[in-house]
Every structure is written in C-alpha cells, then in structure tokens.
Amino acid sequence: MKIIAYADGDQIALGVVTSPTHFLAIADIAPDLPTTLIAILEQEDGLARLRQAALGRNGAHLLANVTLKPFLERPNAIWALALNFKSHIAETGLQTSLEFPHLFMRTAASYVGGNEPIIAPPEAIARAFDYEGELGVVIGKPGRFIPVERAMEHVAGYTCINEGSVREYQMHNRQFGLGKNFEASGSYGPWLMTGDEFGDPATHSVLTRVNGVVRQRAPLDDMLLDVAKVVSYLSQGYRLRPGDFIAMGTPGALKPQADDKEGQDLSRQYGPFPTPGLVHMRPGDCVEVEIDGLGVLRNPVVADTSYAG
Amino acid sequence: MKIIAYADGDQIALGVVTSPTHFLAIADIAPDLPTTLIAILEQEDGLARLRQAALGRNGAHLLANVTLKPFLERPNAIWALALNFKSHIAETGLQTSLEFPHLFMRTAASYVGGNEPIIAPPEAIARAFDYEGELGVVIGKPGRFIPVERAMEHVAGYTCINEGSVREYQMHNRQFGLGKNFEASGSYGPWLMTGDEFGDPATHSVLTRVNGVVRQRAPLDDMLLDVAKVVSYLSQGYRLRPGDFIAMGTPGALKPQADDKEGQDLSRQYGPFPTPGLVHMRPGDCVEVEIDGLGVLRNPVVADTSYAG
Numbered sequence: 001m002k003i004i005a006y007a008d009g010d011q012i013a014l015g016v017v018t019s020p021t022h023f024l025a026i027a028d029i030a031p032d033l034p035t036t037l038i039a040i041l042e043q044e045d046g047l048a049r050l051r052q053a054a055l056g057r058n059g060a061h062l063l064a065n066v067t068l069k070p071f072l073e074r075p076n077a078i079w080a081l082a083l084n085f086k087s088h089i090a091e092t093g094l095q096t097s098l099e100f101p102h103l104f105m106r107t108a109a110s111y112v113g114g115n116e117p118i119i120a121p122p123e124a125i126a127r128a129f130d131y132e133g134e135l136g137v138v139i140g141k142p143g144r145f146i147p148v149e150r151a152m153e154h155v156a157g158y159t160c161i162n163e164g165s166v167r168e169y170q171m172h173n174r175q176f177g178l179g180k181n182f183e184a185s186g187s188y189g190p191w192l193m194t195g196d197e198f199g200d201p202a203t204h205s206v207l208t209r210v211n212g213v214v215r216q217r218a219p220l221d222d223m224l225l226d227v228a229k230v231v232s233y234l235s236q237g238y239r240l241r242p243g244d245f246i247a248m249g250t251p252g253a254l255k256p257q258a259d260d261k262e263g264q265d266l267s268r269q270y271g272p273f274p275t276p277g278l279v280h281m282r283p284g285d286c287v288e289v290e291i292d293g294l295g296v297l298r299n300p301v302v303a304d305t306s307y308a309g
Numbered sequence: 310m311k312i313i314a315y316a317d318g319d320q321i322a323l324g325v326v327t328s329p330t331h332f333l334a335i336a337d338i339a340p341d342l343p344t345t346l347i348a349i350l351e352q353e354d355g356l357a358r359l360r361q362a363a364l365g366r367n368g369a370h371l372l373a374n375v376t377l378k379p380f381l382e383r384p385n386a387i388w389a390l391a392l393n394f395k396s397h398i399a400e401t402g403l404q405t406s407l408e409f410p411h412l413f414m415r416t417a418a419s420y421v422g423g424n425e426p427i428i429a430p431p432e433a434i435a436r437a438f439d440y441e442g443e444l445g446v447v448i449g450k451p452g453r454f455i456p457v458e459r460a461m462e463h464v465a466g467y468t469c470i471n472e473g474s475v476r477e478y479q480m481h482n483r484q485f486g487l488g489k490n491f492e493a494s495g496s497y498g499p500w501l502m503t504g505d506e507f508g509d510p511a512t513h514s515v516l517t518r519v520n521g522v523v524r525q526r527a528p529l530d531d532m533l534l535d536v537a538k539v540v541s542y543l544s545q546g547y548r549l550r551p552g553d554f555i556a557m558g559t560p561g562a563l564k565p566q567a568d569d570k571e572g573q574d575l576s577r578q579y580g581p582f583p584t585p586g587l588v589h590m591r592p593g594d595c596v597e598v599e600i601d602g603l604g605v606l607r608n609p610v611v612a613d614t615s616y617a618g
Contacts, residue, residue, distance in 0.1 A: 074383045074384075074385065075383075076383065076416050076417055076418050077416045077418070077490070079486075082483075082484060095483075096482060096483070097481060097482045099481075100481035100482050101481075101482065101486070102482040102483060102484055102486070103482065103484055103486030103487055104413070104414070104484040104486060105413070105414035105415075105416075106414075107385050107386045107414075107547070108385055109385050109386070109547050109548070109550065110547065121546075125545060144492070144615055145615065145616060145617065166546070169545075169546060172406060172408075172409035172410075173405060173406045173409050173410065173411040173412065174391075174404075174405070174411060174483065175391060175411055175412055175413040175484055175485060176484060177388075177410070177411070177412030177413060177414075178412060178542070178543060178545070178546040178547075179546075181386070181546055181547060182546045182547055183453070183546065183547035183548055233487070234487060236434060236478075236487070237430075237475070237478060237487040237488075237490055237491045237492065238416070238418050238419065238487075238490060238491055238492035239418070239492055239615075241418065306453055306454065306548075307454060308454065
C-alpha cells in the first residue's frame with residue numbers, strides 16, 4: 001500500500017495510491033479513520049483497516065492534480081544518519097564509529113513533499129547546498145529495548161528522501177545543527193510504501209538525478225548499519241513512537257562521465273568536501289531521488305526570495 | 310504571566326498561575342482560546358487575550374493538586390546548545406566555535422514536566438547520567454532573517470530546563486544523537502514565564518541542586534552567545550515557529566565544599582569528563598533547577614523499570 005498526503009485547500013488530506021495515475025481519498029473510503037497518518041499509525045489496526053477499506057477499489061482522483069505534502073506532520077523524532085554508506089565515508093575522508101550509528105536530527109520544517117519546491121539558501125549566505133538521496137524509514141509499532149531480530153516488525157514503511165544539506169552552516173561547529181535544518185531544504189515522498197509491499201530494503205538501491213543526470217547510485221546493502229540495527233539501537237534510548245522517522249544516510253557521489261562538462265567543472269564546487277562529481281543543488285535544477293520498487297521523489301529547486309541582504 | 314500545562318484525566322490542560330499556591334484553568338476563563346500553548350502562540354493576540362482574561366482573577370485551583378506536564382506538545386524544533394558557558398567549556402576541555410552556536414536537537418519524548426519523575430537509564434547500559442541546569446527560551450512571534458537587535462521581540466517567554474544527558478551514548482559517535490534523547494531523561498518547567506515578567510535574561514542566574522546541595526550556580530551573562538544572538542542565528546536558516554524551544558546551555562559544576570563527602574567521592578563519577586564535583590543523577594535523587602525570579606523546576610529521579618536486561 002502506498003499512502004500520500006496532499007494539499008486540499010489549506011488542509012492536508014491523505015490518500016491511497018491505486019495506479020500510476022490515480023488515488024483514493026481516505027476521507028471517502030474510511031471516514032472513521034483519523035485524519036493524520038501518525039494518528040492512523042497510533043491505532044494498532046489502523047493500517048489494516050485502511051488496507052481493507054481500499055481493497056478492490058479504483059482511485060477516483062488524479063495524482064497529477066494534487067500537490068504532495070510531507071505525510072508526517074510533526075513526528076516525535078526525525079533522525080538522520082551521517083556517514084552510513086562506505087562510499088560517502090570514503091569521499092568525505094571523515095571518521096565514524098563502525099559500531100554505533102552517527103545520529104543527528106531534523107525538523108519537520110526542513111522538509112517539503114514530493115513535487116513541492118525545495119528552497120536553495122540565498123547565495124550570499126551559503127553556496128554548498130547539496131542533495132543527499134536516502135532511504136526513509138517510518139516507525140509503526142511502538143517499542144523499547146527491541147532486539148535486532150525483531151526490529152523490522154516495528155517498521156510501518158519506507159519512502160525516498162532528499163536530505164538537502166547546507167554545508168557551510170553544517171561546519172559552523174561540531175554538531176551539524178542548523179546546516180541540516182534550513183527551511184524547505186529537503187524533501188521526502190512521494191509516498192509511504194508499507195513494508196509488506198517494499199520487502200527487504202537490502203535488496204533495493206537508491207539513485208539521485210540532477211537535471212536527468214545520475215549523480216548517486218548505490219545498493220542499500222552498502223550501508224554500514226542496516227535498518228534493523230538502527231531501529232534496535234534507537235529503542236535502547238527511548239520508546240519508539242508511531243511516525244518516528246529515520247533518514248538512513250546517503251551514498252557517495254558518482255564520478256562524472258567523460259562527456260559531462262557540468263559535472264567535471266569543479267570551479268563551481270563549494271564546501272568542505274573535495275568530491276569527484278557535482279553535489280550541489282541550484283535554483284532551476286530538478287532533483288530526483290529514486291528507490292527501485294518504491295518510486296521517484298522529484299522536486300524543483302527554487303531561490304529563496306525572502307532574503308533582503 | 311506564568312502559564313502551566315497539567316494532567317487533567319488523560320488530557321493536557323493549560324492554566325495561568327496567580328499566586329504561589331493557586332492557578333486559573335484557561336478553559337474556564339478563556340474557553341475561546343485554543344487548547345494547546347503552541348496554538349495560542351500561533352494567534353498573534355493569543356497571549357494578550359489570555360492576559361486580559363486572567364486580569365484581576367484569583368486562581369480557583371491548587372497547584373499542589375496537579376501534575377505539571379511539558380507545556381509544548383510537539384514543537385517544530387527543540388534546539389539545545391552545547392558548550393555555551395565558559396565554565397562548562399573549561400571543565401570539559403572541549404573546543405567550540407566562539408562565533409557560531411553549537412547546536413543539537415532533542416525530542417519532545419526526552420522531557421517531562423515540573424514535578425514528574427525523570428527516568429535514569431538502566432545502570433547496565435549507562436551510568437554517566439548527568440543533570441544540566443539551563444535557561445529555556447520559547448519563540449512566540451514567527452520570523453526569518455531576524456537581526457540581533459530585534460530578536461528579543463520574537464521570544465514569548467522563558468522556563469527552567471534540566472537537560473539530562475546520558476554521556477556514554479552521547480560519546481558513541483561525533484554527533485550527540487541518542488545520548489541527549491533518552492526517554493524522560495530531562496525536564497522543563499515549572500511554567501512558561503512571559504518575557505515582560507522575566508525581563509532581561511542576562512540579569513538572572515541559574516542554579517542546580519541535587520538533594521538540596523547546590524551543584525551548579527552561574528549568572529546567565531556568562532553565556533558565550535546570548536539569547537538574542539542565538540535566536541537571530543537560527544532565523545538565518547528557517548522561519549522560526551511559535552513554540553520553537555531553545556535550551557541555552559549549562560554552566561560548569563561547582564567544586565564540592567570541604568564537608569561534602571558525596572561530592573568529593575570521585576569513585577562514583579563515570580563518563581568522559583573529569584569534573585571536580587558530582588554531576589550525576591541517580592534513582593532516589595531529587596534534582597532542582599532554579600532561575601531566580603522565574604521559579605524552581607523540581608523532579609524526583611526514578612529507575613527505569615522497563616529494562617529486562
């Protein structure tokens with residue numbers, strides 16, 4: 001099952017995607033269910049009731065007619081992993097624990113939904129604004145002290161993430177802080193795909209395109225610490241809540257092809273990491289994060305027009 | 310004005326404190342206002358309407374009869390500053406930028422309210438569980454690119470924080486991550502005091518007591534970066550939201566007095582920082598954070614009984 005959130009006037013509505021083009025409005029098919037995804041996940045049988053209500057129905061609404069929104073309004077936690085792909089560790093030259101996840105957090109306000117514009121920071125204050133294609137994990141079943149071998153039972157589903165990062169601010173101090181939390185600097189979506197439909201994350205791969213050119217491509221089994229290990233680790237500290245969200249980390253950038261002039265132009269590469277390929281997002285770009293078998297998260301990048309200088 | 314949240318059956322209700330012993334229920338005096346503090350702050354005249362409704366009334370309810378709860382349910386952001394007091398920088402021997410705040414984040418689930426129990430992690434997984442007495446800042450008026458000299462206009466008020474920290478987990482990797490986010494490991498309260506009543510933070514001081522013994526005491530003007538600078542900095546990255554919360558950092562621990570046997574017993578000091586005094590919280594302790602002119606945040610510490618080993 002694929003669940004979307006979308007703009008319905010000034011409200012956020014939920015839907016179930018039934019085909020490449022159509023979806024069902026949850027308010028139509030299951031009016032007794034709560035109106036937010038987190039509240040549905042908080043009901044032990046929430047996803048099962050939704051699946052039952054959608055069974056055999058054809059979508060009445062066109063995906064092309066709606067603006068997708070982030071489907072988790074304000075979860076208790078948005079975790080993100082630094083340096084969890086071996087190729088990204090190699091390209092940055094940074095060190096990380098091989099035993100414990102390298103965890104920081106993001107705010108809800110730092111993300112937009114599938115097809116909403118991502119906002120590039122004003123060039124006057126930051127230029128190293130980088131894409132990071134990632135797998136997103138959404139917790140369904142709450143739990144504490146979850147053993148690794150039972151961790152996947154606590155996952156409701158998965159999504160694509162562009163974990164957009166402002167490197168200058170990330171490097172202002174030792175904790176990443178604001179550099180990972182610029183307004184609308186990242187995105188996730190296009191939908192939550194439930195775990196039964198997605199299957200084992202390790203059998204999938206993630207890919208990032210900028211203006212159609214592939215800039216990242218990695219199998220998800222290249223992670224240093226996999227989904228089960230990270231879920232289990234987090235549950236040592238606190239009782240995981242339905243809707244808690246984990247960005248599993250990004251792979252390294254690919255080397256540009258011989259005919260890729262833009263990718264080879266390092267004069268326009270800013271920031272602390274000497275990477276072999278283009279890593280930035282700029283106004284006018286179209287950035288896509290695709291996870292095979294899940295879908296494509298596609299966002300235009302726009303300039304921040306709120307900056308007066 | 311002092312605003313509390315408290316348990317009312319399985320709901321959270323709001324109140325206005327009118328004396329050292331009594332409060333008014335907001336649902337009684339201003340039934341038209343929203344039922345969460347963040348929603349009240351989101352209304353431009355929310356606090357003004359509340360002040361008007363409470364004017365001249367005597368509290369009908371006893372503070373002693375209610376359990377205080379965190380007054381911000383799930384704000385967009387809970388920021389916390391590392392190494393923002395010169396005395397704490399000195400005791401840890403760590404480095405930090407003198408120009409940019411050292412920012413990480415906490416979850417709502419990591420905090421309890423005034424007089425609720427703080428949960429110490431199971432000793433089998435962590436023993437360096439430390440208090441951190443701090444000033445908390447709550448954003449009222451939204452804004453982006455706020456100059457330092459106008460930053461205080463965006464602050465709704467202040468509170469006391471015990472930013473309880475699990476040092477072993479904090480040191481698992483370079484980002485603090487889970488070590489700052491154990492279940493119910495910190496607290497804030499007892500109330501939000503509005504800025505007009507609190508005045509200039511730099512004229513106040515913060516103090517932490519464990520079982521009645523003063524363990525931290527520092528003027529708030531010992532901060533490396535003050536409230537206005539931090540609010541302005543954060544607004545460079547994103548539009549501050551009503552309810553956004555900032556823990557301003559903790560001062561160093563005091564050296565124990567000559568007659569303080571427990572404080573001088575370093576055989577019970579765990580963790581990475583060689584401190585001159587007792588920094589831990591243990592089950593059975595009573596920990597208080599007091600900010601003069603604001604109030605006392607008092608929490609018992611209890612063992613985590615959910616751990617099966």
